Amino acid sequence: MGRYTARRLLQMLPVFIGTTFLIFALVFAIPGDPIRALAGDRPISPSTVATLREEYNLDDPLVVQYGKYMAGLVQGDFGKDYNGREVVDIMAHRFPVTIRLALVAFIFEILIGLVAGVVAALRRRSYLDTLVLVTTTAIVSIPTFVLGFTLQLLLGVKLGWFPIAGISQGWYSYLLPGFVLGALSLAYVARLTRTSLVENLRADYVRTATSKGLSRKRVVGRHALRNSLIPVVTYLGIDLGALMGGAIVTEGIFNLPGIGQQVFLSVRAQEGPVVVGIVTALVLVFIFANLAVDLLYGVLDPRIRYE
């Protein structure tokens, strides 16, 4: 296991370098001059421009800029935005909001997704199974922004059950955005759980468990479900990373000051260092979530052993 982990960590290196370089190149390929954008319509002296361009290495070739950025990064320096604020401080301010949002979405996925999947599998071809099938198909087909605005209008504006925007009401503010963010994965979790459980209920070892004189509850809950959850847990693990990075639309709709919203604002303001910094952090989250899932897989399924 130790050697496997070490090898996986080494494999992350080219992935990390490749993805960050792509982001870096894309951000700097955005047309327009960030320093001019900073100044807006006001006149700006050529010497100020020169100083800023010098400070942010804007006159270096792309590869050199990237090298300097990475050199800072390995020392924990994410750089500064064009107003002189540390990117790390901006992220420290924004990340907690996104983490809370992702957690709420994640809990919805597990609670509703798993239960719906198990019920559908156990009551196969019943009206409940059909209900789950229809609902999840609908959720998968509706884009996040449509679902988000609809629920915001319906449950927030018309009925007034949930805050419409912002985070002024603590965790309660996260319920509706969390559901919207988790809805798509919730549908996948339900479908995945159903398929996996239906398949496992037909397995020979489930027949053995029944022949041992175990109760139906124990046969399903301990023997079939444990095996069925292996792919579901794998999906959930990877999804936790995706939830953190995929919250741009949801944070936009509900005006949550998380990193998604920050990325959006920074792209518009051509704040290259902020965009690169946040996306780099997200890349790290993704890579480590993947590693965690791979290692967890070996724990869940003893047939998989890492040499």
Next chain:
Amino acid sequence: MPATEMLPSSTPTTKRRPDHEGPLLEVEDLAVEFRTRDGVVHAVDGVSYHVDAGETLAILGESGSGKSVGAQAVMGLIDSPPGHITRGSIRYRGKDLLGLDEGARQRVRGRDIAMVFQDALSSLNPVFTVGDQIAEMYRVHEGASRADARRRAIDMMDRVHIPAATSRFDDYPHQFSGGMRQRIMIAMALSLGPDVLIADEPTTALDVTVQAQIMDLLAELQRESTMALVLITHDLGVVADVADRIAVMYAGRIVEHGPVIELYERPAHPYTQGLIDSIPRMDDDREELVPIAGAPPNLMKVPSGCSFHPRCPIARDECATDEPPLYAVWSGRESACHFWEEVVSSHD
């Protein structure tokens, strides 16, 4: 020894029950069908047999003869739908299992009647250790403590001759060889000292040498108790040494039944005759083995009359129209062939 006397090490005293009249397990006129989209499959169609304590009954038949479905019906493992038990009774100690509710049925499974399946790798749960799966029997059925269940599971693993049982308790099924896995299955099935063990092709997935070891083990475990063994197999060679009686199944019915040696020496049904002719023998001077012509019937369209008649070398016109009953050949022997006398006399 009374029929209820079981192994002291694994049998709780509460299991003793008053003796009853008649056989330990008696299946009568059992019929199981599967209602599929393409039609109704008559997997088992009027099967009767019985087995007594300490006795071994082999149910012999090729794939699709209904032998496994019949066994699963006894255990209550038929998925419904699509499976339906349409008639018959399954009596254990005189009590009809088909009349019991699911809770009562569940108490019979594992404790009174246990089952061993063909493929031990897929029949054991891959994510739990083998020890855990055996110990589960003691924990669930007898409320044993974790330590006690572990100790007894290790005892059981010793009894089926798993080397270093204590250290292998925490291993997973995939870490065992095929033969050792089947021993684990047997240990699990026998953990509560059942009165009846149904072994469904227990050696089919194994190498020939390992097959013999497993059959020896089953015979040894049976000698230590008065357990009845129902051995389901397609392999005539496997049953010869261990079975007391054989019931030959064809297309969902029993076509011949009798003590093993008599049935081998003087089969009374052309199908049994064909099976025996198709096995190679040490003293054989034949150039080629004699196969049975044709293929087993589709159970959705079982031939009229005697279901074997399209493949039968001695079939006459009435075989296609009159369904043969199980004729009593002589005491303890039955054959579902109109012309059994002809078949028997051909051996003289």
